[in-house]
Amino acid sequence: MNREKSEGYAMLQKYILSNTKAKIGIGIIVVFALVAIFAPVLAPYNPKAIEFVPWEKPSAQHLLGVNSYGQDILSQVIHGTRVTMIVGIFAGLLTSLIGVFVGLVAGYKGGMTGEILMRFVDVLLSLPSLALMIVVASFLKSMSIRSTVVIIGALSWLWMARSIRSQTMTESKRDYVDAAKALGMNSLEIMFREILPNIFPVVTANMVMVITSSMLTEASMSFLGIGDPSLVSWGKMLSVAFDNSAIIYGAWWWMIPPGLCIATLGYSFMLIGNSFLDTYSNDRGGAVKL
Amino acid sequence: MRNMNLSYFIRRLFSALLTLWIALTINFLLPRLMGGNPADFIASQTAMGSPEYAEALSRQFGLDKSLPEQYILYLGQLLKGNLGVSYSIFPVTVSSIIIKAIPWTLLIVLTSTLISFAIAWVLGTLAALKKGSSFDNVVVGVSFYIQSTPYFFVGMLILMAFGYYLDWFPMSHALPPGLSGDVPWYKLIGSVARHAFMPVLSLIVVSLAGRMVMMRSNILQIFSEDYITLAQAKGLRRGTILSKYALRNALLPSFTGLMLSLGTAVGGAITTEMIYSYPGIGLTIMNAIHNQDYPLIQGCFAIIAVCVVGMNLLADLIYPFLDPRVSLK
Numbered sequence: 001m002n003r004e005k006s007e008g009y010a011m012l013q014k015y016i017l018s019n020t021k022a023k024i025g026i027g028i029i030v031v032f033a034l035v036a037i038f039a040p041v042l043a044p045y046n047p048k049a050i051e052f053v054p055w056e057k058p059s060a061q062h063l064l065g066v067n068s069y070g071q072d073i074l075s076q077v078i079h080g081t082r083v084t085m086i087v088g089i090f091a092g093l094l095t096s097l098i099g100v101f102v103g104l105v106a107g108y109k110g111g112m113t114g115e116i117l118m119r120f121v122d123v124l125l126s127l128p129s130l131a132l133m134i135v136v137a138s139f140l141k142s143m144s145i146r147s148t149v150v151i152i153g154a155l156s157w158l159w160m161a162r163s164i165r166s167q168t169m170t171e172s173k174r175d176y177v178d179a180a181k182a183l184g185m186n187s188l189e190i191m192f193r194e195i196l197p198n199i200f201p202v203v204t205a206n207m208v209m210v211i212t213s214s215m216l217t218e219a220s221m222s223f224l225g226i227g228d229p230s231l232v233s234w235g236k237m238l239s240v241a242f243d244n245s246a247i248i249y250g251a252w253w254w255m256i257p258p259g260l261c262i263a264t265l266g267y268s269f270m271l272i273g274n275s276f277l278d279t280y281s282n283d284r285g286g287a288v289k290l
Numbered sequence: 291m292r293n294m295n296l297s298y299f300i301r302r303l304f305s306a307l308l309t310l311w312i313a314l315t316i317n318f319l320l321p322r323l324m325g326g327n328p329a330d331f332i333a334s335q336t337a338m339g340s341p342e343y344a345e346a347l348s349r350q351f352g353l354d355k356s357l358p359e360q361y362i363l364y365l366g367q368l369l370k371g372n373l374g375v376s377y378s379i380f381p382v383t384v385s386s387i388i389i390k391a392i393p394w395t396l397l398i399v400l401t402s403t404l405i406s407f408a409i410a411w412v413l414g415t416l417a418a419l420k421k422g423s424s425f426d427n428v429v430v431g432v433s434f435y436i437q438s439t440p441y442f443f444v445g446m447l448i449l450m451a452f453g454y455y456l457d458w459f460p461m462s463h464a465l466p467p468g469l470s471g472d473v474p475w476y477k478l479i480g481s482v483a484r485h486a487f488m489p490v491l492s493l494i495v496v497s498l499a500g501r502m503v504m505m506r507s508n509i510l511q512i513f514s515e516d517y518i519t520l521a522q523a524k525g526l527r528r529g530t531i532l533s534k535y536a537l538r539n540a541l542l543p544s545f546t547g548l549m550l551s552l553g554t555a556v557g558g559a560i561t562t563e564m565i566y567s568y569p570g571i572g573l574t575i576m577n578a579i580h581n582q583d584y585p586l587i588q589g590c591f592a593i594i595a596v597c598v599v600g601m602n603l604l605a606d607l608i609y610p611f612l613d614p615r616v617s618l619k
Binding site for chain 1: 308309310312313316317320323434435436437438439440441442443446447449450453454455461554556558560561564565575576579582587590591594595598599602
């Protein structure tokens with residue numbers, strides 16, 4: 001027990017505590033998470049209240065100005081943090097769950113099972129994923145935050161499965177897998193109790209980077225008009241701004257803040273993922289290819 | 291050896307056809323799972339919902355037949371290149387709509403892909419050569435940041451800067467409205483270029499980042515290999531090593547990347563085309579989804595699937611000739 005604890009601490013030390021990039025990434029995420037949690041306290045106004053002069057430029061009363069409907073933009077950005085983070089994180093987790101499972105099975109089992117799974121991945125990759133998501137969304141009568149998460153998760157795991165599969169294939173050739181086989185462990189045990197912990201850094205790296213792409217997908221879906229109409233996400237704000245000709249009104253204050261928020265939060269997840277991959281590949285002589 | 295090449299070729303071709311066939315089958319099933327009778331829909335729009343007309347349309351579309359029969363009909367028509375008739379712009383054929391849209395998408399996608407690859411090769415190589423320098427850090431850092439930015443936000447920023455504030459380029463469409471046929475060709479080309487500028491620029495910006503990071507890591511990977519160490523030990527100059535060994539080998543993986551991204555880019559330009567109202571495949575798909583125009587959606591998906599699978603196959607077939615280390619298995 002004690003040994004495991006110290007092993008866990010060594011991992012933590014190597015991947016996070018002595019890793020500046022990861023620390024910066026986590027710092028940014030913590031700030032956004034606090035904003036999301038305390039949104040009702042932090043937001044100066046009700047994000048949906050229509051009570052101000054439309055198109056007002058940033059001022060002391062409205063730090064980020066007012067949109068074309070007369071809503072306070074800062075309050076919308078603050079509340080939007082919640083929606084974008086929730087969708088990004090949960091869709092990212094769902095994507096990872098499917099991606100890791102399919103990748104492990106296809107990589108370890110190989111043969112017919114692996115062939116069929118990878119064929120399925122190839123087929124889905126040959127269709128335009130964003131358009132496919134919209135078509136699937138049009139099956140549903142109405143969109144909620146949950147259906148957005150499920151649609152993104154169900155259609156985004158393809159690249160992740162490929163990456164985990166190739167990683168698993170390399171791992172399968174290592175000695176500890178043979179040892180586990182000799183001990184009489186079954187495939188499921190070997191996949192999840194032996195291989196998975198060994199590729200854990202790659203899995204985590206993929207997972208955090210998938211969160212970034214889920215947030216981007218949510219933004220694109222909102223931009224194309226798919227999503228819960230009652231919720232204000234950053235993507236939705238950009239979409240509404242574009243539809244209401246914010247560009248022609250020169251209303252940069254309506255577009256720049258949500259856009260930069262998506263990019264900054266996404267960047268912090270990318271930073272963490274990438275620093276994990278660097279550390280992991282340095283461990284293995286720089287031989288990790290994704 | 292020749293025998294092996296042939297069997298490799300056949301296996302890859304068969305595999306690509308299988309993928310394509312499954313994709314087209316999903317494509318066939320999608321609108322039928324969605325429900326709603328398109329014949330009723332068109333009849334309601336054109337003939338005030340006359341049930342006789344709806345029935346006639348149903349027969350014309352083959353919707354009165356059983357599902358397996360419809361499937362065989364669908365595959366047969368596809369082989370003949372017949373993608374059906376659009377519901378929303380009835381009775382224009384889907385192929386004629388797609389043929390009009392495809393050149394615009396190809397124009398912006400091809401131009402931007404080639405330019406972004408060229409820039410990515412240069413910047414990626416420089417960053418790899420100066421690994422750990424401030425130049426390298428800036429290139430990699432900026433790349434990650436851009437990779438986390440929504441495509442359409444980049445498009446909006448460029449539109450705001452070059453279209454609105456500077457007013458250098460037209461803000462939407464591929465050609466000026468009401469362009470008459472007797473414009474001299476050089477003016478026409480100028481106009482097309484001016485309209486394509488902002489969409490191309492946004493596609494370059496968003497795709498450059500990922501490619502640059504990839505090229506950088508390809509070069510770094512190669513520098514860690516034995517034959518580079520050997521070349522260094524032989525005392526070859528840095529420039530010689532780079533041009534004779536490293537660059538050539540780093541270009542190989544990015545060649546595959548180039549082929550694959552050309553296939554996916556056709557479907558990937560959707561939000562960019564939306565921002566600039568650029569009349570390519572992406573905008574066509576979005577309008578089709580909006581109008582529940584199933585044959586048009588299916589047609590676009592089929593074309594995109596053919597592009598992706600075709601480019602994959604081409605990359606698979608060409609790659610062994612470029613890199614003899616790849617065994618033909």
